[in-house]
Amino acid sequence: MKLVIGISDMKVSNQPDDVLITYSLGSCIGVVIWDPVAKVGGLLHYMLPDSSLDKEKAATKPFMFADSGIPLLFKETYKFGAVKTRLIVKVVGGSQIMDNAGIFNIGKRNHAVLRKMFWKNNIMIAKEDVGGTGNRTVSLEIGTGITRLKVSGRGEFEL
């Protein structure tokens, strides 16, 4: 079954036939994780770096922010038997519009927070396709772990 993940949303599955997909990542970031032994995977689509912006929103929509969404993504896969050291992590998105002053660098800030969190928690990124001006659609096949990425101007390919 195709499971669509919207903006500020997350889904986890261990059904081999499921495909997790999120469309149109601009400055937002998509985090794809998959455990090849437990055959469980998850996809998070967060929009902003820091939940201290609005504590109330962070409580009702934790997947809106990197710092509140990423830990929940990992924890949810553990419930299905995933093990942190086995998880293959892929990161996509974080584009931004062309602005010399860097005011609209939401994509860059989104990415920086993720790097910092992963570094602190000893999480390695297996594959990454981040930045530029393209918008991206990413999908994960739960049964095989195949991750497909579509980027405007670059076509579709396996990540």
Next chain:
Amino acid sequence: MSRIDEILSLVKHVQPFPKVVQRVMEMLDDPETDVKALAEVIQYDQVITANVLKICNASYFGLPRKVSSLNEALVIVGHNTLKDIIITSSSARFYKGAVGEGYKLEQGELWRHSVATGILAKHMVKHIREVDPGAAYTVGLLHDIGKRFLSTFVADDFKQIMIKVVKDHCSFVEAEKELLGIDHAELGGLILEKWEFPEEMQLAVRQHHDPDALKKEPLTALVSLSNALVISMGIGVGADGLATKLQGEGLKRFGITPPDLDLCMANLLDDMERAQELFHL
């Protein structure tokens, strides 16, 4: 006929903007106007009448109870809200079908992008106070109307446009302009001129991709900013992606900071959930 002439001749044949809109807007500016007279005018346009009822019941407009007749709706809805509802229902018809195909937009996506920009633009008035919320909303809804008419031409030259964007690191509108002789913003401005929208609205549509838009007229700045944020969120974004230029230092004059922008995007997501009815007109 040259390419550019072919595109410009399209403008001549653009379907007129619903006549009832201008009449209703005038009536709403007159404090003497009563509900009965208003209903008589609106009823001439069946699509608008149907849409008014549908939109009235969207939680976005926060009415205290469900309405089932036009008269009832007109009694409950405030004038400013009614203006927004009329403009929404009149604009929707121009975004039906595969209107964004040339930009690789799925059906309904160009409309979704437009409504999101309208909602955000109205919200932004809080930061850019010189602008009337109704004008902000209207221009937000119509800023990309040029795409609807340029779409088939973009489809014809799609490969060359994308090559230019990727190789020359230019924006999508710059590639449009170079390969087609006109870009969708400029074309949109001409369409608003034909529809006899006020000049400041025409200008804002025409300049919404100008890299220096934030230094221009407040309405232009506001719409270009709203559009840039909606694009960043990936809402109704096609092959053009985030390949658009906007110099952010222009925000200083309004005292807008990056956390303000983050908060606007977070709030927009909530507003969009409450505005679902608007996306399906």
